[in-house]
Amino acid sequence: MNCYSLATPALRITTTSASRQILALRSIESHIPAVCWSTTFRGQHRRNLCRSSRMDAKFAPAKRVAGQKQDVWSIVNEAAAASPVQPIVNMGQGFFGYNPPQFILDAAKSALDRVDCNQYSPTKGRPRLKKAIADAYSPYFGRTLNPETEVTITTGANEGMLSAFMGFIEPGDEVIIFEPFFDQYISNIEMPGGTIRYVPMQPPKDGAERTSSASNWTIDFDELERAFNDKTKMIVLNSPHNPVGKVLSKEELTRIGDLCLKHKVIILSDEVYDRLYYVPFTRIATLSPEIAKITLTVGSAGKNFYATGWRVGYLIGPPELIKYVAAAHTRICYSSVSPLQEAAAIGFEEADKVGFWDAAKKEMKGKMDRFCEVFDELGIPYSVPEGGYFVLANLKRVNLPEAYSFPDHVKDRPRDFKMSWFLIMELGVAAIPPTEFYTDEKAHLAEDWMRFAVCKNDDILEDAKGRLRGLKKYMA
Incomplete structure (x- = not known):
């Protein structure tokens, strides 16, 4: 095992002034280029060449971004803009096609009229929001959460997770994640120097033949156990x-x-x-006091209240973990958007009173069922979601035309990228290829699947269904 305790923060959170000076000197040294040698050039020309090389080195991008392939979001968006079928029906990105409920919008508008809501909030979050979250989650945790020591507010769930990685991960530490994964996990772990150990979830073996529950995507626990070692810091x-x-x-x-x-x-x-589940849902932090002490739970007010652009996230956990997440968050962005924190607080305070949570779950399940009717009609198998607002459909039965022309940045990617491009160009429907959420070694597990987001207005869902019926002529 590592010699430090579980809650040992990353060095960057506790670095002394003297240590920072040493690190700065090392950073400077690492940018001094090697001596430039040349047997061809002489005099000033050689000096100019060396100077140019030094300048090029200074402008070189960091390795974490230099070798990245074009990301799926830009590929899909560029294809959508270039498609001859307009307007595009966007079933790709998971943003809502409709506004938050009126009581949330009213709260946001009201907050903008208050002086304190237009200034910096405390770095750990507005007290009202922390209390509202503690009150909303205490019944699930079976005890009263302390809003001051067990809750911290972040600029979206993504920055919250980055803060958790920055707070605990040092170079050489390993983090286990499951494939498929939310793509932001990768860069967030690698930036503080973490190494990723991947454990794939196996899709149902008959996923190309029949529709079945998403529960049939399974974890190989033998493989998971092998992923743990003395360097493992987080999962x-x-x-x-x-x-x-x-x-x-x-x-x-x-x-x-x-x-x-x-x-x-x-x-x-x-x-x-966590508010969109259609089968019994268990929070891992609630399994036992021992597990609660090692768990950081990540939530999103943006996802909960149909406002993904608000970027209001939060983490719940034991004080000895939360304080280092908050410390990292302070150095990443100091504080989060004040009026939207206030609006989110009111959202949590009022949601149960107006029956919002139950209505949201019922509405999203209805959208899921409505959209999946087209797959039942076409005989396209899919995984019936147990939660969230995405559905994976298996398009193995859809035959891409042999002579179809794909651009260079798509033709060498897995089959689902080609299928995504084809759907956009021929049917005007944007969907996301899930191999983006896999390592290259495991991408074959998902290349026949396609991800559709159903958090759209019903008329958009019906339009998408009508267009997808165009797949019939490409099916055997």
């Missing part, structure tokens, strides 16, 4: 899962929790879809 869970729609069962969570207790590993539980 990332996502339930309800994006893009699979799987809700990890209590039995699965218990086995994961036991492994983390055995190996003294922090659990980062990404639960941003």
Whole structure:
């Protein structure tokens, strides 16, 4: 095991002034180029060449971004803009096609009229929002959460997770994640120097033949246990899962929790879809007091209230973990948007009173059922989501024309990228290829699947269904 305790923060959170000077000197030294040698050039020309090389080196991008392939979001958006079929029906990105409920909008508008809501909030979050979250989640945790020590507010769930990684991960530490994964996990872990150990969820073996529950995407627990070692510092869970729609069962969570207790590993539980579940939903932090002490639960007011652009996230966890997440958040962006924090606080205070949570769940399940009717009609199998607002459909039965022309940045990618391009260009429907959420070695597991987001207005869902019926002529 590592010699430090579970809650040992990353060095960057505790670095002294003297240490910072040493690190700065090392940073400067690392940018001094090697001596430029040349047997061809003489005099000033050689000096100019060396100077040019030094300038080029200074402008070189960091390795973490230099070798990245074009990301799926820009590929899909560029294809959508170039498609001859307009307007595009966007079933790709997971943003809502409609506004938050009126009581949330009214809260945001009212907050803008208050002087204090237009100035910096405390770095750990507005007291009203922290209390509202503690009150909203205490019943699930079976005890009263302390809003001052067990809750911290972040600029969206993504920055919250980055803060967790920055707060605990040092170069050489390992983090376990499951494939498919939310793509931001990768860069967020690698930026502080973490190494990722991937454990794939296996799709249903008959996924190309029949529709079945998303629960049939399974974890190989033998492979998971092999991923743990002395360098393992953290594991990332996502339930309800994006893009699979799987809700990890209590039995699965218990086995994961036991492994983390055995190996003294922090659990980062990404639960941003925690109000949208259609089967029993268990929060891993609630399984036992021992597991609660090693778990950071991530939530999103933006996802909860149909306002993904607000970027209001939060983490719940034990004080000895939360304080270092908050310390990292302070150095990343200091504080989060004040009026939207206030509006989110009112949202949590009022949601139960107006029956919002139950209505949101019923509405999203209805959208899921409505949209999936087209797959039933076409005989296209899919994974029935247990939570969230994404559905994975298996398009193996759809035959891409042999002579179809794909651009260079698509033709060498897995089949689902080609299918995504084809759907946009021929039917005007944008969907996301899920191999983007896999390593290259495991991409074959998902290349026949496609992710559709159903958090859209019903007329948009009906338009998408009408267009997808155009697949019939490409099916055997």
